[in-house]
Amino acid sequence: MDFSFFLSAFLRLLPGVPLTLQLAFVSVGLGMVLALILALLRLSRIRPFEWIARAYIFLFRSTPLLVQIFLIYYGLSQFPTVRYSVLWPILRQPYWCAIIALALNTAAYGSEIIRGGLRSVPEGQIEAARACGMSRITVFRRIVLPLAIRQALPAYGNEIILMVKATALASVITMMEITGLAAKLISESYRAVEVFVVAGSIYLIINYVITRVIHLLEYWLTPHLRSVSTPVVIEREDAA
Amino acid sequence: MNDFGVMTVFSFAPGGWGAAMAAASAMTIAVAMAGFIAGAIIGTFGAWAKISGGRIVRSVADGYTTVLRGIPDLLVIYLFYFGSSAVLTPIGRFFGANGFLSLPAFFAGCLAIAIVSGAYHTEVFRGAYQVVALGEIDAAYATGMSRALAFRRIIAPLTLRFALPGLANIWQLVLKESSLISVTGLVEILRQSQIGAGSTKQPFTFFLAAAILYLLISSASGWLLQFAERHFTRGLRRG
Numbered sequence: 001m002d003f004s005f006f007l008s009a010f011l012r013l014l015p016g017v018p019l020t021l022q023l024a025f026v027s028v029g030l031g032m033v034l035a036l037i038l039a040l041l042r043l044s045r046i047r048p049f050e051w052i053a054r055a056y057i058f059l060f061r062s063t064p065l066l067v068q069i070f071l072i073y074y075g076l077s078q079f080p081t082v083r084y085s086v087l088w089p090i091l092r093q094p095y096w097c098a099i100i101a102l103a104l105n106t107a108a109y110g111s112e113i114i115r116g117g118l119r120s121v122p123e124g125q126i127e128a129a130r131a132c133g134m135s136r137i138t139v140f141r142r143i144v145l146p147l148a149i150r151q152a153l154p155a156y157g158n159e160i161i162l163m164v165k166a167t168a169l170a171s172v173i174t175m176m177e178i179t180g181l182a183a184k185l186i187s188e189s190y191r192a193v194e195v196f197v198v199a200g201s202i203y204l205i206i207n208y209v210i211t212r213v214i215h216l217l218e219y220w221l222t223p224h225l226r227s228v229s230t231p232v233v234i235e236r237e238d239a240a
Numbered sequence: 241m242n243d244f245g246v247m248t249v250f251s252f253a254p255g256g257w258g259a260a261m262a263a264a265s266a267m268t269i270a271v272a273m274a275g276f277i278a279g280a281i282i283g284t285f286g287a288w289a290k291i292s293g294g295r296i297v298r299s300v301a302d303g304y305t306t307v308l309r310g311i312p313d314l315l316v317i318y319l320f321y322f323g324s325s326a327v328l329t330p331i332g333r334f335f336g337a338n339g340f341l342s343l344p345a346f347f348a349g350c351l352a353i354a355i356v357s358g359a360y361h362t363e364v365f366r367g368a369y370q371v372v373a374l375g376e377i378d379a380a381y382a383t384g385m386s387r388a389l390a391f392r393r394i395i396a397p398l399t400l401r402f403a404l405p406g407l408a409n410i411w412q413l414v415l416k417e418s419s420l421i422s423v424t425g426l427v428e429i430l431r432q433s434q435i436g437a438g439s440t441k442q443p444f445t446f447f448l449a450a451a452i453l454y455l456l457i458s459s460a461s462g463w464l465l466q467f468a469e470r471h472f473t474r475g476l477r478r479g
Contacts, residue, residue, distance in 0.1 A: 059455070062412070062462075063451040063455055063458075064454055066420060066430060067419060067430060067433075067447055070430070070433075070434070070443070071447040071451065075437075075443045075444035075448065078441075078442055078444040161310070168315060169312075171314070172423060182315065183318055190322070192322035192323035193326060196318065196319040200307070200311045200315060203311050203315070208310075
């Protein structure tokens with residue numbers, strides 16, 4: 001094992017980290033908004049809206065992400081109307097195509113998670129809020145959405161990690177994020193195993209940090225589920 | 241040149257892309273199926289290691305599932321495709337072969353899918369095994385079955401029954417993942433679509449066709465798996 005190669009590989013792959021994080025977070029952010037809209041459409045009890053959401057979720061979940069990326073990046077250029085439209089400066093760039101594809105894809109998965117969260121809100125809480133005189137929108141903003149977010153958080157954490165992994169596909173449309181740089185380094189050095197170990201470790205570290213942050217958020221959002229040991233500690237501090 | 245209809249592009253007549261796309265679909269199914277089965281074998285050992293292994297064996301299995309679920313699949317495919325040449329070329333040279341050797345794309349792809357899906361299989365099998373009622377296993381031993389016989393007649397069939405929904409999920413994942421093998425040049429659906437898109441200058445048409453083919457395969461297999469699930473749980477009371 002040649003330690004200096006590991007170090008130099010690490011330094012070569014490190015510049016890809018910001019792009020990986022950017023792709024992941026921008027697409028998760030945009031995807032979350034779309035996911036919420038889709039979940040609301042799905043639960044709207046208005047037939048055409050429900051169908052649209054269902055069809056969207058079905059289409060994006062049963063085709064590979066790489067096909068979706070290619071459809072947007074290579075496919076759209078087939079139509080002259082797209083090429084001459086105002087959107088072309090955006091759709092021409094692999095960066096934005098990757099983000100659009102990732103966001104559209106995660107929205108389909110995320111909407112199912114959010115739908116589960118929204119449906120888990122106990123009916124009694126909503127009735128209590130209505131009884132207090134809150135309007136429907138206030139109930140949604142103050143009661144339903146916060147409870148749903150808390151419920152959906154662990155599953156959404158998983159989705160975020162899947163998205164960090166999915167950003168690797170952006171390397172196929174020339175984005176030089178971690179996997180892109182790793183592929184380049186492999187073809188230069190022919191040392192696939194070492195480069196794989198280094199790139200894999202970087203992804204594992206990123207995903208570990210995200211998992212910890214999600215755990216922390218979960219802990220912070222569920223004070224009612226914490227064990228009783230916390231007040232005991234406070235008591236001791238008071239006594240001292 | 242650009243305005244011939246979709247039906248002519250994908251016709252099965254000479255010059256059409258129908259036959260090529262059909263062959264590519266068969267390749268996708270073959271590589272996904274081989275990877276899935278190999279992954280199930282890895283998963284069986286993984287679950288066994290997690291359930292009844294010692295501390296070291298268990299932590300190796302835990303490490304495997306944690307690492308594989310945190311690393312992009314594309315990276316694993318690169319590892320096997322390029323990494324195999326790092327291993328095979330010196331071996332080849334030793335036996336007198338000159339030049340660059342690597343695993344055929346099909347094998348490298350299968351192996352990558354197997355290793356990745358093996359991690360999911362491990363968790364599914366472990367979860368399913370835990371649902372099997374202890375009483376059934378005890379009853380098997382009580383009737384005098386040996387460990388191997390109890391495993392073959394009681395544990396394995398019951399575990400498989402409970403694992404079926406999870407296995408169906410893994411199959412859908414594997415099917416979609418097989419599209420990543422196109423980067424190694426294996427002519428499956430996506431690679432064939434790239435070839436078609438390049439030579440006809442109709443990328444949207446071809447990638448849309450790819451999406452539809454994946455949709456068809458995933459829907460058809462989803463339907464079959466649902467049927468299998470109903471068939472194999474027909475003896476189960478529904479709660």
